[in-house]
Amino acid sequence: MTEGNFVDYIKVFASSGKGGGGSVHLHREKYITKGGPDGGDGGRGGHIIVRANPNLWTLYSLKFKKHFRADHGGHGSKSRSTGKDGEDVYIDVPLGTIIRDGETQEILFEITKENTEQILLPGGKGGLGNWNFKSSTNQTPRYAQPGIDGQEGWFQIELKLLADVGLVGFPNAGKSTLLSVLTSAKPKIADYAFTTLKPNLGIVEYRDFQSFVIADIPGIIEGAAEGKGLGHRFLRHIERNSTLLFLIPADADDIKKEYQILLNELKQHNPELLDKDRLLAISKCDMLDDELKEEIKNELPEGIKTLFISSVAHQGLTELKDTLWKMLNN
Template sequence: MTEGNFVDYIKIYASSGKGGQGSVHLHREKFITKGGPDGGDGGRGGHIILRGDKNMWTLFHLKFKRHFRAEGGGAGSKSRSSGHDAEDIFVDVPLGTIIKDADTNEVILEITEDKKEVVLLEGGKGGLGNWNFRTSTNQTPRYAQPGIDGLDGWFRIELKLLADVGLVGFPNAGKSTLLSVLTSAKPKIADYAFTTLKPNLGIVEHRNHQTFVIADIPGIIEGAADGKGLGHRFLRHIERNSALLFLIPADSDDINKEYDVLLNELKKYNPELLDKERLLAISKTDMLDDELKEEIKLDLPKGVETLFISSVAETGLQELKDKLWKILN
């Protein structure tokens, strides 16, 4: 998947179908001139249904089709024949999708299971035919119910990636390079900040053909939790990661400060993020000799396990995979 094809936010309009009109009909046949009521019920309008698909990773397919309208139900007819129920409209979405009301921003539902179907908007019920309204005092009712109108509205669909490990770090910390080395993913890589503007996913192959999924979250900046940059759009992808891998380059001016800023942004956005298992990797260590490594070790953040890696020299990567696998299992 190219970065341009990754879409994690879309706004759609959906409208369910109206119920069919109930029938007003009196039974007529040869030699029976005054038969009783036999008008059938109207059919149900079509639902708008969301369906989870584990093979989808983006909302790109909704980028060019944002309006979904279901048909109305069929009208009832004579001989107590019911109208046909309209076909439902299915909207396939990736796992990890949340749907919000566009006006109130209220979360309506979430899709986290493959093939799970959730009705977003119910179709209107069909109206009852006049056969339902016969009584001992009114044996030939000449009225029926109209169908109930469908529902409609604008909705925000957002994707929160379902990955085992989320890569957290400032822009240009080496996250994309690490992802490209650990997995077969091919993210855009360059020596300047904000190379990555969309999350990238990759599958890490561990020992004995075991695998786990890692997500390269675009670089967090100070103030991201307050919406600075594209902060909220980046941070929401971290919410469903089982573990967080913090990445700070060895040439950072202050590793402790960078780590504290990253933690603080996560805490401001959602304090529960700090409950996740964390691991700190110092990247770009191919530039260091043993003496410099020992010097850096003396002033590393407390309370988090740390290891030194180099994506370019491919050192420390197996140890990193082992530690992540241990955290996840």
Template sequence: MTEGNFVDYVKVYAESGNGGKGSVHLHREKYITKGGPDGGDGGRGGHVIVRGNSNLWTLVNYKFRKHFKAGHGEHGAKSRSTGADGEDVYMEVPLGTVVRDTETNEILFEITEHGEEKILVEGGKGGRGNWHFKTSTNQTPRYAQPGIPGQETRVTLELKVLADVGLVGFPNAGKSTLLSVITSAKPKIADYEFTTLKPNLGIVEYRDFQSFVMADIPGIIEGAAEGKGLGHYFLRHIERNATLLFLIPADSKDISKEYEILLDELRRYNPELLDKQRLVAISKSDMLDDELMHEMRVELDKDLKNVTYMFISSVAQQGIQELKDRLWNMLNQ
């Protein structure tokens, strides 16, 4: 999937159909001149329905089509015939989509299962035909109910990536390189910050034909929790990951400080993120010799207490299999 096709935030307009009018009709037939009222009910207006689809990974279908309008219900007819319901309109979305009211920013619902359906806007009810209003004192009512108008709304669709492992780190930490090495994904890789502007997903193939999904989340910067840069757009994707893999380059000035800054950004955005399992990987470790790596271990054991860490190199393929093993064990505990 190219980066331009990964759309994770769109605003759309949805309008349901009007209900059909009830019929005002008096039964007429040969030899029956005064058969009484027999006007049928109007049909229900069409709903606009959001439906989960596990085969979709992005909201790219809504990049250019932003208006959805359901069909109107048909009017009632004679012989108590009910009008046909208006045609429903379905909006297929990937799993992990959050639907918000654009004006109030209130979360309306979330779609997390394949085939799950939620009515976004209900169609108007059809009006009742005149036969409903027949009484002993009014045996030929010449009125019926009009159909109820449809509703309209403007909503925002937000996709929170559903992945088993989320890569967390500062820009240019080597997340895209790692993803390209352990999966068949082909993210954009370059030697400058914010090469990745959209999440990339890859399937990690494990032993015995098993696999898990890894997401390369765009780099976090200090102040992201307050929306600095594109903080909120990036951080929301981390909410759906089962395990967080913190990636910090070996040439960082202070590895433990970088880890604390990343952790603090997650804490300020959503404290519940700290309940997730965490693993720290020191990337680009092929530039370290044995002596330097030993010194770093001594420092990290003091600074990163009770935190599991390991050294890896995506380019030199060092520690990659061990990383897969650890992640698999964490996901299946």
């Protein structure tokens, strides 16, 4: 998937169908001149339904279609015939999608499981035909109910990536390079900050035909939790990862300080992120000798397991995959 095709936020307008009106009809046929009321009920208006589609990874399919309108229900007719229900309209979204009210920003529901269908806007109920109002005191009612109007409104659709492992680090820490080496993903890689502007997903092939999904989140900067840069849009993708892999390059000025800044940004965005399993990888270690590694080990943050890796030289990657697999399957 190219970077331009990754869409994780969209606003759409939806309108459900109006219910059909009930029929006012009196039964007439040969030899029966006063057969009584037999007007049928109106059909239901079409629903607007959000449907999980496991084949989608992005909201790109909604980028050029932002208005959804369902059909109105058919009117009732004679012989107690019920009108046709309006055709439902489906909005297909990938797993991990959140639906919010466009005005209040309230979360209405989330789509996280396959084969999930959720009614976003119900269609209007059809009106009752005049045969429903027949009674001993009113044997020929000449009125029926109109159909109930449908509903409409703007909705905000957001995607939070569903991945097992989320890569967390500053810009140019080597996250995209690591993803390209561990998986068959081909993210944009260059020697400058903010090469990655959209999250990238890759599948890591493990032993015995097993695998897990890893997500390269665009680089976090200090102040991201307050929305600096594109902080909020980046950080929300980390919320669904069960394990966080912090990546800090070996040539960083202060590894412990960088780790604390990253941790603080996650905490400010959502304190629950600190409950996730964490692993620290020191990247670009192909330029370190044993003596420098020992010096760095004395300056590492406490309370987190640390590995030394090099994506370019393929150092420590097997141990990294083994460690992540154990963390995911504990």
